[in-house]
Ligand SMILES: Nc1ncnc2c1ncn2[C@@H]1O[C@H](COP(=O)(O)OP(=O)(O)OP(=O)(O)O)[C@@H](O)[C@H]1O
């Protein structure tokens with residue numbers, strides 16, 4: 001069974017309430033009119049009976065007396081104390097007799113007004129005490145009055161029906177407008193479910209009711225939050241892939257070197273070289289395990305919960321350099337540093353430095369030294385990583401920090417263009433800055449500057 005729609009429910013509820021109200025009102029009006037009309041009939045009867053009460057002759061009349069005309073719809077009767085009824089000679093109909101009428105004749109009751117039926121006709125009958133010691137009955141035909149009431153009832157029922165139908169159609173149209181925003185929220189949710197596109201915001205129109213506008217805004221806020229978290233996840237997957245790619249490449253190169261030596265006995269490696277290669281391999285596998293742990297850590301809490309602590313920047317640099325040496329054993333790194341305390345996240349800063357060292361090692365020509373300085377300044381601690389590589393063109397100095405941006409010359413070398421964007425992100429989170437400059441005599445200098453903690 002399909003569920004009733006909110007629209008139908010609201011419409012039915014309003015229509016039901018309107019119907020109860022108009023039917024109640026109509027009934028009230030109709031009853032009031034009935035009371036009014038019957039009152040009029042009653043007072044005309046009282047007026048007439050006042051004229052008859054003192055006469056002794058009405059019953060003796062054989063023709064309709066002039067004072068009755070033109071009210072030939074009026075019937076008379078006289079009731080004695082013994083309950084004997086008499087009627088005028090000109091009148092065929094006899095009015096019914098009840099115990100009330102006898103009680104009135106006996107002076108036990110003042111008067112009575114009631115509805116009676118004579119033949120097929122309804123009458124309103126008034127019984128009063130007559131002056132000569134009987135009860136006088138006078139009754140008026142109610143046909144016309146009842147017809148008026150009936151016609152009025154028909155008009156009222158028709159009017160009620162029109163009002164209810166109008167309410168239903170108006171209610172349906174109005175709820176349609178009111179629920180339009182529910183419809184747009186539904187459409188947006190469906191679109192998201194179908195396309196996974198989280199950018200589809202629910203439109204908020206100025207005429208939307210406050211509740212619906214707030215629902216739409218909440219849904220939009222939720223979509224934005226989901227999109228942000230989705231972006232963060234994508235970025236994490238990219239970054240994790242990037243972090244693992246560099247050590248895997250050097251691992252593969254060394255293994256290929258060993259395999260080649262195995263396949264070509266004439267190019268057999270000297271025992272010393274072989275031992276060094278194996279040691280490099282061990283160091284690289286160690287580096288890979290460290291990195292895997294880091295990536296898992298990063299995925300678990302996206303680095304958000306690593307505490308900012310006071311740490312010696314030079315020890316972070318040393319750790320990064322020894323990892324870079326393990327990755328690229330052929331590149332000579334020359335480090336000049338002195339202890340300086342900064343405030344930050346150790347693992348993140350190490351990752352940033354390692355990325356700069358990786359770049360320098362990757363772009364350095366064979367055998368060229370990579371020089372690294374850590375210089376404490378007045379308010380900052382500055383690290384420079386300098387190589388003798390091809391350098392970066394003037395117009396690309398900034399762009400290389402964008403995600404996936406790589407200069408055309410760099411595309412022959414392995415990499416994905418993510419390293420510097422990770423550096424920029426980490427450094428920014430430490431209120432520092434990172435940039436590249438040309439090195440005098442050729443090459444690149446990568447800079448990182450962090451603020452010193454307040455003393
Ligand atoms: N030391 C450098 N010498 C010359 N060019 C550099 C140097 N460092 C960065 N670049 C340029 O900046 C680009 C972006 O560097 P980034 O570290 O972000 O990516 P990548 O090293 O190419 O790849 P990935 O770091 O993802 O492995 C490089 O492709 C290169 O063109």
Ligand SMILES: [Mg+2]
Nearest residue numbers: 359415419420
């Ligand atoms: Mg890089």
